[in-house]
Amino acid sequence: MEELALAHVVLKDIITNDTHFQAAIKKIIIDHQNINRSIISALVGCELRHHLVFDLLISIHFPNLEKDDLYFALLLGLANNLFAKRVKRDEILKFILTFKEEFHSSLDDGSIINFFENIKDSSSLIPNNSSPLSIDFKAYRFNTPIWLVKMWQKHYGHAKTLKILKANQKSQKIACFVNLNYTNVDEVVKNENFHRYEGIDNVVIYDGKAPLRKNEFLRNFDVFTQKLAISDMLNQLNLPKVLDALIYAQDFSTLFGSFSALYKKENLHIELAVPSLENRMELLRIIKLNKLDNVHLFASNPSTLIAHLHDVYPYVFAIPYSSNFDAIRSQPDYLLHFKKENLDALIANQINLLEELANFVMEDGYLVYFVPTLSKKESSGLIKEFLAKHEEFKLELEKEYFPYDKFDTCFYFAKLKREKRHD
Numbered sequence: 001m002e003e004l005a006l007a008h009v010v011l012k013d014i015i016t017n018d019t020h021f022q023a024a025i026k027k028i029i030i031d032h033q034n035i036n037r038s039i040i041s042a043l044v045g046c047e048l049r050h051h052l053v054f055d056l057l058i059s060i061h062f063p064n065l066e067k068d069d070l071y072f073a074l075l076l077g078l079a080n081n082l083f084a085k086r087v088k089r090d091e092i093l094k095f096i097l098t099f100k101e102e103f104h105s106s107l108d109d110g111s112i113i114n115f116f117e118n119i120k121d122s123s124s125l126i127p128n129n130s131s132p133l134s135i136d137f138k139a140y141r142f143n144t145p146i147w148l149v150k151m152w153q154k155h156y157g158h159a160k161t162l163k164i165l166k167a168n169q170k171s172q173k174i175a176c177f178v179n180l181n182y183t184n185v186d187e188v189v190k191n192e193n194f195h196r197y198e199g200i201d202n203v204v205i206y207d208g209k210a211p212l213r214k215n216e217f218l219r220n221f222d223v224f225t226q227k228l229a230i231s232d233m234l235n236q237l238n239l240p241k242v243l244d245a246l247i248y249a250q251d252f253s254t255l256f257g258s259f260s261a262l263y264k265k266e267n268l269h270i271e272l273a274v275p276s277l278e279n280r281m282e283l284l285r286i287i288k289l290n291k292l293d294n295v296h297l298f299a300s301n302p303s304t305l306i307a308h309l310h311d312v313y314p315y316v317f318a319i320p321y322s323s324n325f326d327a328i329r330s331q332p333d334y335l336l337h338f339k340k341e342n343l344d345a346l347i348a349n350q351i352n353l354l355e356e357l358a359n360f361v362m363e364d365g366y367l368v369y370f371v372p373t374l375s376k377k378e379s380s381g382l383i384k385e386f387l388a389k390h391e392e393f394k395l396e397l398e399k400e401y402f403p404y405d406k407f408d409t410c411f412y413f414a415k416l417k418r419e420k421r422h423d
Contacts, residue, residue: 003039004076004087006032011044012072014333019292021048021333037403039086047079048332049169053125053140054078060127061115062107070099074115082122088122089116100263133158138165144328147340155376160402164374167403172329174206175408176223177231177254179261181290184220191217200231202261216421221289224261226254229401229409233370234258236397237415245315246360248353251372253319258281260290269294275301302356312362320350321380322371326410329403334353347377354386358393361418367393370413374402379412386416393418 001272006028013024021044029037047054054075065071073096080196081085093116100107119125130137135153142165152161175197178185185202188194193208193215204223206212217223230253243263247256247270259268270292277299287295298306323346327334354358354369361367371378379400387393393416401411 001039001087001090001326002032003036004043004091006035007043007076008069008072008095010040011047011076012069012306014048015051015067015072015336018337020337021045021331022297024384029102042084042086043076043079045332046083046181047075050079050083050125050143051075051336052143052145056127056140057119057125065104068099068103070096070103073099074112076162077116080375081116081118088256115414128203138162142166143335144168145335145340148335152374163404164402168328170329172326172403173228173408174212175226175228175231176204176218177226177258177261178202178204178213178223179221181261181264182220183217188217188223191215194223196296197228200228201299203228203231221286224254224257225374225412226258227374227409228407229276229411230254230258230370232401233399233411233413234262236399236413237368239315242269243315244272245317246273246309246357247317247319248273248305248357249317249319250275250321250349250353251319251324252282255317255319257286258393260286260292260295265290265292265294268292270296271313273300273305273308275299302353305356305360309360312360312365314362314365316357316361316365316367317417318353318357318367318369320369320371320410321346322350322373323375324372325374326372326403328410343375347382350378350382351386354382358390358418361393363418363420365418366396367416367418368413369416370411372409372411374400374410379405380414383414383416392421 010024010028013019013027014021025037025041028212057078058071058074077092077096080092081089093113096112098107100109100112126137126140128138135146135149138144138149144165149161152164180202185196185204188204189196194204194206197203197205201222208215212218212225243259243399256272259270272283272295283297287297298308323338323343358367369383378397383395383398387395396415396417398414399411401407403410
């Protein structure tokens with residue numbers, strides 16, 4: 001089967017070259033237009049979602065095996081036989097033994113056959129000597145690096161960590177915000193692929209079988225994807241009817257799209273800053289489509305904002321790069337690429353962004369900070385440190401969201417008020 005061979009190429013590219021899942025798939029699709037992409041995605045996706053324990057099993061049974069073609073074939077064999085089940089077991093075994101003959105002829109065929117016969121279902125994946133209460137067990141059971149399980153247990157305790165890990169195994173709802181300038185919820189839910197989300201105004205859930213990107217409501221900008229927690233945050237912020245704001249968006253966010261959908265264009269006055277205009281065509285599209293003459297999009301580093309801006313604002317929104325652990329459910333290889341050592345640099349950048357943006361908040365104005373993550377170092381802990389240095393700011397509101405709650409999102413936001421000086 002050609003799809004099996006191509007899945008092998010894709011998996012090897014992701015793990016060896018640190019290529020991202022979708023990018024690796026696109027590489028092979030270009031030259032193989034007639035293949036069944038769903039088989040490749042299923043095989044590779046299942047492997048990535050169980051990679052830690054598959055890697056452990058192979059290292060136990062074949063301790064001298066390097067990460068060569070046989071290793072990747074074994075990974076795909078485990079993924080198919082236990083979860084994906086898209087290729088016949090005999091065909092998978094034949095595929096694996098081909099690599100065994102070419103690269104490891106000294107290995108006995110029986111050792112490969114016995115390996116798969118002894119691992120018949122998911123209950124036999126984790127070694128018996130691992131306690132269900134141990135961090136190692138949780139890491140292998142939920143395909144999450146040990147360092148991250150430790151961090152979550154330190155920040156949130158055992159019970160919440162277990163709920164987070166379980167929730168990360170489930171698909172995330174496809175939530176959409178309805179553009180009130182073009183349509184309304186009643187019109188959208190007439191389409192059988194959408195249903196109303198009770199609890200947040202102007203939000204619907206897409207549960208159609210076809211990709212949302214092909215849906216006419218999305219293509220016409222009648223709806224756009226937005227995490228439930230961001231929609232809830234908008235309700236919590238209690239924003240004014242006329243919004244005069246500075247937004248600095250390092251990470252891509254749908255916040256600006258929400259504003260364009262909620263406000264009449266004459267009531268929206270925004271300086272929208274991004275690190276680079278590259279890959280921000282969606283923002284330009286929103287501005288042009290809605291004829292937002294009072295929105296100024298520009299590129300700047302945080303430290304050079306002063307060269308572009310000559311005013312202070314009632315609302316300043318800080319959207320920094322973050323660990324973005326909310327992506328775990330949508331990107332099967334996310335934790336394979338994200339490294340623990342990245343956190344320190346991210347946090348330093350987040351602190352720097354807050355420090356720079358604080359200069360542009362007017363008295364009685366607000367600084368709003370948010371990150372799609374689960375890490376106190378990037379959320380409440382960071383805000384606490386900022387407030388300790390800036391007595392002029394007071395915490396008015398903060399909220400943390402978890403993937404297991406009704407908003408189905410890893411997310412945190414804080415609303416800080418800059419108080420008037422009393423000379």
